[in-house]
Amino acid sequence: MEAFEFSLPTKIIMGKERYDEVGQWCAPIGKKVLLHYGGGSIKKSGLYDRVRDALEAAGCEVTELGGVKPNPRIELVRAGAALCKEAGIEMILAVGGGSVIDSAKGIAAAALADCDAWDLYTGAAVADAALPVGVVLTIPAAGSECSAVSVVTKQDTHDKRSFHSDLVIPRFAILAPDVFTTLPRNQIANATVDVISHVLERFFSDSTHVTLTDRLCISTVETAMQLGLWLYDHPEDVDVWGEFALTANIAHNGVLGQGRIEDWGTHGIGHELSAFYDMAHGASLAIATPAWMRYVAQEKPARFVQFAREIMHDYAQDEAQLIESAISDLEAFFHRLGLATRLSEADLAGADLEAMAQSVVKYKPRGQFKKLSAEDCLRIYELAR
C-alpha cells in the first residue's frame, strides 16, 4: 500500500426531494448565489422552479447562468467568472451533472483569479482561492460532486484539459433520486460506463497490499453493472436510483483509491474522442476501455486474470482465452446498453487516430499501470477501429 492522505469534506445529502432543502444549505455559505445549469431539462422537469423557490425562501439572491453543454466549454467558464465579479457572487450552485459541476468549479476559481480562466487548465496559473461551490446533482455518473477536478474543453484546438484544486471541492451535494428517473436511456448507459471506468482506473494498479481496496473495487464495479443494467430497463425505479447514485459517488470519491497508484490511461484515450468528435464521456469510455484492455493485457496479464475471474466471473483455464472472454463479455455488456465499443460502430472512420494519439500525451504523461507513449495510444486507437 502506498502512503496517502484522504478526507471527504463534501456533505452528501441523499434522499428524495431533498433539493427543497437547498436554500438552507446555501444561505450559511453565501446569499448571493450564481445558479449554474445546462439546458432546458431542469425547467421541463420542474427542478429549476423547486430550486429557485427554495433559494428565495432562504433569502438568497439568485443570478443565473445556464447553457452548459456536455464537454463544457472554456468560453462559458470565462463568461461565468466575469459575471461573478460583476454581480459580487458569494457562492455557485451547480444544478446538473458532471459538466455543469466542472464548469462551476472553473468559474469558482477563475472568479477570484487575475489570469485568463484557461491558464488554470494549462498550468500557466494556479488557483489560490475559489468561491464555494454547492451541487444539486441531476446525473449520478461523473463523481464530480466530491472531487477536486474540473475538466473543460477548448473546442477550436480540440483541447480537453483539467485542473485539480482542493479549493473547488463542493461543500455539499444533494442527491435526490427522484431527479434521475426522467433521464433518457442513452444517458443511463453513459453513466453506467463512466462509473465502471472510475473503478477500473483504480483497480488496475501495481500497488501491493491492497486486499481491502481490491475487494471494495470489485464490489463497486459489480454493483454498478447490476444496477446500471436494471435502470436501463427500469428508469423509473427511484429506489434503485438512490443505490446507483451512492455507487457512482463511491466509485469516484477517493475511498476506493486509498493507498493505490491509479491508472487513468483509459480516460486519457477517451477524452480525445470527446475533444475530436464531441462524443459523450461515457460513450467514449465504452470504446476506449476494451481497446486499452486488449493492449495492456498483453504486457501485464495478472490483473486482467483477476478482472476476468473476480469481476466478470469468467472461467477459461487458458490465460489468454480467459482474458479475451472477459473483455468480450464487457463489450457485450456495453452493447446491451446500446453503446458502440468500436469507432466503426459509432460511424467514425478513424482518420484522426494519429492526431488523437499525439494529443493524449501532449501536456502530461498518461497512465500509471501502463505508462502510455503516443505510439501506445495509436495502437490502442487502432484496436478500437
Place this chain on the structure above:
Amino acid sequence: MEAFEFSLPTKIIMGKERYDEVGQWCAPIGKKVLLHYGGGSIKKSGLYDRVRDALEAAGCEVTELGGVKPNPRIELVRAGAALCKEAGIEMILAVGGGSVIDSAKGIAAAALADCDAWDLYTGAAVADAALPVGVVLTIPAAGSECSAVSVVTKQDTHDKRSFHSDLVIPRFAILAPDVFTTLPRNQIANATVDVISHVLERFFSDSTHVTLTDRLCISTVETAMQLGLWLYDHPEDVDVWGEFALTANIAHNGVLGQGRIEDWGTHGIGHELSAFYDMAHGASLAIATPAWMRYVAQEKPARFVQFAREIMHDYAQDEAQLIESAISDLEAFFHRLGLATRLSEADLAGADLEAMAQSVVKYKPRGQFKKLSAEDCLRIYELAR
C-alpha cells in the same frame, strides 16, 4: 435505502513514520498543545520522543496529560478539562488508541463547557464548542479517529456512557503502520474483534436497497478476519498493518453505514461487560457477538443466512443448521485468536447478569435490527454463560 447525510472531514495521513510530520499538522490549528496519552508504551517504543520532537520543531508549546486507562475514566476527563482552561490549551493531540482519543474528545468538549464533564455523557448538557483534536493512532481498532463519539466510564456506578458531537471529530489522524508492530497479541485479537463488530453492527439491518453497502460490509469483514489472523501470527508485518489500519478505519468511518439503519445492540451488551468487569472492549464483543446472534437469529433468520453464506462461507442447506454453523465458525475464529467466547471461559460466574441486563437499557433503547428489552438482554447474557 434510508435518506442520509455523510461527510468524512478527518484528514487521514497514512504512511510509515509519518508521526514525524505531526508538528506541521498541529501548528496551523493551535500551538499550545495538550499531549494526551496512556501509559508507558509510547515512551518505551520511542514514539513519545518522536512526537514531542516534531511538535517542538514546529514551534508548539506542549503540556502533558498521560494516564488514560482502557475504558477511559470520567475523572481524567475532568482533570484534563481543568488543565486546558488553566494552561490556555488551543488543541489536543491524542497519541493512543480508542481510549485515549475518546478521553481527548471528552476533554475537548468539557474544556469549553460550563457544566461538569459527566453531564455531557448523561445528556444533561450538550456541547456547543470544543477544542480541536488531532490523533497519532497507536492501535487501529476503535475507529474513534474519524468519529463524533466519545465513550467513558464512571467506575463507581458501573456507568459506561457516550456522547456524540460533530465538534469533536478529529481534524487529522496519523496512521503510521510501524507503530503497530509492537502491539501485544491480545491487543491484536481484541482489535480484530472490534473491527469485525463495527461492520456487523451495520450489516445487520432491515434497510432495503442496500446492495452496494451489503457488499462493502462483506468485503470489509472478510478482510478484517484475514488480516487480523495474519497479524496475530505475524505482528511484525508492517505492510499488513497498513492494510489493517485502513480496514479498521473504513469499518467505522461511516462509509459502510450510508443509507442503512444500524443495530449496535451487541455493543450495548458488550459495554456492560466492560463496565462491570473492566473487560477490554474487543474481548467483551467476542462474548457478546455469538450470544446476540443466537438470540436474534431465532426471530430474524434471513440476514443470518446471508451472514452464513456470504461472510462465513458455510454451506448447510438446512437454515437453522446453516446459521448455527456460521456462529460456531465465528466462535472458532475468536478462539483461534485466544479469546473467550463465553463468560465461563473468561472465569466469570455470571452473578451480575440481571444487573447488567437492566443497565444495558437504563439510559437509552439499544438495538435497531432487534430492539432490546432488559428481558432480551438477560436472555442474551444467559446464552453467553
